[in-house]
Amino acid sequence: MQTGPRRRHQRARGQRRRVADRDARPRRARVLERHGEDGGMSERHTTPRTLLDVFFERVKVAPEAEAMRWLGPEGALCATTWAEWDAKARALASGLIEIGMAPGARVVVLSRTRVEWAWLDVAILMAGGISVPIFPSELPASCNRVLRDSGARVAIAENPWQLKKLLEADPALASELQLVLIDEEMTLATGAVMTSAEFGVSPHRVLTLDELEARGAARPGKQTERELAARIAATEPDGCATICYTPGTEGQEKGVMLTHENFAFTCHVLDQLLGLGPQDTQLLYLPLAQAFARLALWVGVRAGVPTAFARSYRTVFEDARTFQPTYLAGVPRLFEKTQEEVEAELLAAGGWTSLVAGWVVGNQKRDNTANEGVFARARRELGTRLVTRRLRDRFGGKLRFAFSGGAPLGVETARFFVAHGLPLLEGYGMVETCAATHINRLGDCGIGTVGRALPGVEFRLLEDGELCVRGKNVTPGYWGNRDETRKVLDDDGWFHTGDLAEVDDDGRLVITDRKRDIIVTANGKAIAPRPIAERLRADPLIGQVLIHGDRRTFITALVSLRRDPLMRFAEEHGLEGDYEALTRHPRVFAAVDMVVDRVNATLAPHEVIRKFAILQSEPTTEAGDLTPTLRLKRRVAAEKYKALLDSFYSEPF
Known part of the structure; x- marks a missing residue:
């Protein structure tokens, strides 16, 4: 193979x-x-009834205690208290109301994890909204589906790069969005500075987070307090807080x-x-x-x-x-x-350290150390202290x-x-x-x-x-x-x-x-294998496909080839041999590699197929590989080709 x-x-x-x-x-x-x-x-x-109960109780109990820490520009250490978080969230919530966010409205948040995300999470709830998070690694097509399905009319993007995804998803849909940017500009790897102005977005449709907060702070005091208080009071336990896709x-x-x-x-x-x-x-x-x-x-x-x-x-x-x-x-x-x-x-590390580490690594595989000798126990305890110190220091x-x-x-x-x-x-x-x-x-x-x-x-x-x-x-x-x-x-x-x-x-x-039928990788990413397999099978040469990667660090695939198209390919390219021989031919491999590359170009980074193999025989119902409706039995195939699949992760690229 x-x-x-x-x-x-x-x-x-x-x-x-x-x-x-x-x-x-x-x-x-x-x-x-x-x-x-x-x-x-x-x-x-x-027992709290709502998330706002959870938040307000904490603010009431310890308003001046530290709530969040983060690294700001130039690596400066920053912190905020619960009372400051409350004030920030109230200002942002008022800003959302000011730009027309109605109770029950969905608000998309497309950003990596950062302190502003936490501010916005509380602010959206205070304003009576429903947050709709999108993973920052998602492609424009996925963003488009979430925007359409959720009916969101407010979208908050971390930076111009993420904003670009929302605008590319569907220009007509994007034109209806009120957009908010956490970071107004970003520096690319090339050193160039990207801003939202490059995308032809009307300035009145894009606010920065600071501008959103300022709008909230500028609203008349009593009117703001009454409206915000009413929306907070209307929050019910069975009300939707977030929609996670x-x-x-x-x-x-x-x-x-x-x-x-x-x-x-x-x-x-x-x-x-x-x-x-x-x-x-x-x-x-x-x-x-x-x-x-x-x-x-x-x-x-x-x-x-x-x-x-x-x-x-x-x-x-x-x-x-x-x-x-x-x-x-x-x-x-x-x-x-x-x-x-x-x-x-x-x-x-060499020397005594390496020797002790070797003992520890070997000892980990033992479930029971009750019968070990005095020297073995002392050796294990010494090694454990050495590894423990390194492990704790790492965190x-x-x-x-x-x-x-x-x-x-x-x-x-x-x-x-x-x-x-x-x-x-x-x-x-x-x-x-x-x-x-x-x-x-x-x-x-x-x-x-x-x-x-x-x-x-x-x-x-x-x-x-x-x-x-x-x-x-x-x-x-x-x-x-x-x-x-x-x-x-x-x-x-x-x-x-x-x-x-x-x-x-x-x-x-x-x-x-x-x-x-969902793969969850070792990094916690959920992936639907069927659409990936179907994209591969859209090529006439590709037959059955097993997408593999559950609990693994990356995605791999096993591919079978359709006999008749394979024979036609061989004839067109002057190749000789039977089915099995052709599956091993470099020209055939190159053709399949092009198909995989083409499909990979449509996938998110965590979905990309990093390794694949061409099977030398066609799966059949007689061999128990296929269901009566000629669908691949994924568990049967995974067990049958376990050694090959394991080699994808144990052998270097």
Whole structure:
């Protein structure tokens, strides 16, 4: 089989919980197991009803305490208090009202994670709006779909580059938007300065964030206070707070509605479970377009934890040394990378350090050290102290624990962190469940599991092993998409996750497989494989396609070729040989490589196929590769070609 070379990144660049038509909902199946927790929490606070309750309580309790930290221009260390955040959000909310934002209006936010995102999150809620986050890596076509589906008429972009995406998406649609820029200009890698004026946008349609705030501050005092107070008072627990778009199995994004109650309940439960407080600091680097990151931000608000904003994923460790967090939330890839780099540094150090590091790395694979000798135990403890110091220093020296979510965590990585005194708490959740249904706790952590259900959250396993959950954290449905809602929410309020699970002997949940046809990479990116495969299959030469990458760091593919088109290609290019021989021919490989390149040019960076292989035989129903309708059985193919797929990630490009 021929394996493709390294792929290049291409520049292409209020709702009710119950709905009608019950017969279209998931069928009730006999439940094998059902679980839930109702207690275990001390009532330190009254349970909040809305996210604004969460925020205002924190401002009232500790107005002058530090709320956020970040690095400003030239690396200056900046901070703001809860009272200052409140004042900033009120001014921005008044500005949104001034430019015509009505209650219930959707507001798109297209930006990386930064302090202004947090200001805007509260401001949009205060003004009675619904935030609609878009990942900063999305392409114009995806932005267009979100704009159209959400019906947003206000869009906030981080900089001119992100603004350009919104304008390119659909000029007619973009002409109806009131646009706001967080940064008026940006410096490109070439040194050139980009501004919005380059795109021919009428200046009256583009405000800077400072101008938006100024408009709010300029409104008559009593009128502003009355209108803002009325919108805040009208906020209800079942009101939609945000719409988070996530890929559907057909590739079309679905807007997951999350209510004030969804977030307020989940924040309250996690605050009670984890015992966080103002003595802590969390480092936030995950994109706030991700429900997991938004939850982390709001749990911090509930607990009074200052949030430090990392500049980017690439600067996490540098920023950790600056802010010295006591905990952080991350995707598995961050922790895998940490393990890889710490081990590599120690093994490369030479001498006694390398020897001790080698002992530690070998010892990690042992589940039981009870029978080790005195010398082995002393050696292990010495190595553990050495690695622990390096590991803690990497995160600033004060890290107590970390959360892992967004994708499954490798057992070896979890063991590495726990063995060196840093509990890595894996949890489980989906956008539709406000990012959390289960979590491992400090002092109650089961490696290889996602822990126990949150108090107040029920779960059950159906006959086929599918996990269903019910609780105040569950979405009321998909925005404007009752058909998709009926597929996942049944009449009794159970959300069908599409994931298969089992409960271990200690009562912790273990996710065993994915029933949904969605890939989640090690970086937590959700990818619909079917549209990518269909784009490849649009070429006459390409037959069946397996898109692979669940829990992996990048996307790969296995491709079969259609026999008749392959033979015609051989005839046209003077090639000889049977089907198997032709699949190995360099000219055939080059032709497939061109198809992959062409498709890659239409994909977002995290969707790009980095490696591929051409299969030497056609999948058949007789061999069990295809369904009766001639669709590839993805799990069968993944198991059949496991060695080849694994080699994509173990061998260099």
